[in-house]
Amino acid sequence: MMETMADIEGLLDWYIMAGVQETCGDTPGISVSAEPIITNSIQTGPQKLFQSSANTVKAMPMAANISAAGNTAAVKNAKDICGKATSLQELKEIMLQFEGCGLKNTAASTVFGDGNPHARLMLIGEAPGADEDRQGKPFVGRCGKLLDKMFAAMQIKREDCYITNVLPWRPPGNRTPTDDEKAVCLPFLIRQIELIAPDFILLLGGIALNSVMNTPDSISRTRGKWMTYPVSAEKSAQVLATYHPSYLLRSPAQKANSWADLLRLKAKMRENTNDGN
Numbered sequence: 450m451m452e453t454m455a456d457i458e459g460l461l462d463w464y465i466m467a468g469v470q471e472t473c474g475d476t477p478g479i480s481v482s483a484e485p486i487i488t489n490s491i492q493t494g495p496q497k498l499f500q501s502s503a504n505t506v507k508a509m510p511m512a513a514n515i516s517a518a519g520n521t522a523a524v525k526n527a528k529d530i531c532g533k534a535t536s537l538q539e540l541k542e543i544m545l546q547f548e549g550c551g552l553k554n555t556a557a558s559t560v561f562g563d564g565n566p567h568a569r570l571m572l573i574g575e576a577p578g579a580d581e582d583r584q585g586k587p588f589v590g591r592c593g594k595l596l597d598k599m600f601a602a603m604q605i606k607r608e609d610c611y612i613t614n615v616l617p618w619r620p621p622g623n624r625t626p627t628d629d630e631k632a633v634c635l636p637f638l639i640r641q642i643e644l645i646a647p648d649f650i651l652l653l654g655g656i657a658l659n660s661v662m663n664t665p666d667s668i669s670r671t672r673g674k675w676m677t678y679p680v681s682a683e684k685s686a687q688v689l690a691t692y693h694p695s696y697l698l699r700s701p702a703q704k705a706n707s708w709a710d711l712l713r714l715k716a717k718m719r720e721n722t723n724d725g726n
């Protein structure tokens with residue numbers, strides 16, 4: 450039985466963690482919207498229609514059912530519009546307008562990258578979690594706190610880095626993003642990399658590794674090995690992958706390996722400059 454405010458807050462937190470986004474009443478399925486909302490500017494295949502008692506219709510793009518052709522068109526559209534952004538602010542505005550990924554419908558926020566636009570070091574994670582979705586910023590929850598501690602120990606300031614994710618929208622219940630979802634979000638990430646043009650990229654976890662480096666290799670085999678990423682015709686970034694902080698929270702024994710990776714990164718950054726930052 451729910452006795453106290455803390456019980457109720459606990460239950461609500463549990464629902465939020467589980468990805469519950471809406472409440473409904475005892476009578477069946479009505480989604481009310483004053484205006485018809487056509488959420489996709491591009492053709493993404495099947496749309497699920499909800500008819501309300503007020504005769505309004507809400508079109509819900511169903512990311513999981515997007516046809517291959519629909520997703521190819523969505524990816525092409527994303528590449529085209531991202532290529533037009535000449536600054537991070539423009540790219541953010543394009544992302545806020547973008548309706549080609551169904552995850553946007555269940556997320557509370559669009560979580561764009563955060564930090565120094567001239568950063569030498571760019572960190573790339575997977576997707577916002579519940580805290581990031583609520584606050585609209587990457588890595589502000591438990592994983593972010595661990596990341597902050599790791600960086601403080603390395604004497605690298607978070608505000609000197611740029612932090613972003615492969616996906617700007619939280620997958621419901623933190624499920625693994627689908628290939629279609631990753632593919633349609635990737636142009637936004639690639640454009641962020643181009644606009645920041647970092648010297649170093651740290652990939653946090655397998656999804657960031659597989660998406661940015663376009664490799665099926667596992668994080669456990671690839672972590673700690675230097676790779677390069679062509680940021681532009683003139684410049685390549687040095688890339689290192691390491692375990693995602695959420696994995697380290699679950700498997701603390703791996704922290705030693707991650708620490709070794711971060712020391713490698715710090716040493717290489719120092720080789721390329723005098724202050725290591």
Ligand code: URA
Pocket residue numbers: 574575576577578581586587588589590592593614695
């Ligand atoms: N995990 C991620 O990959 N990114 C975040 O922003 C938070 C948690």
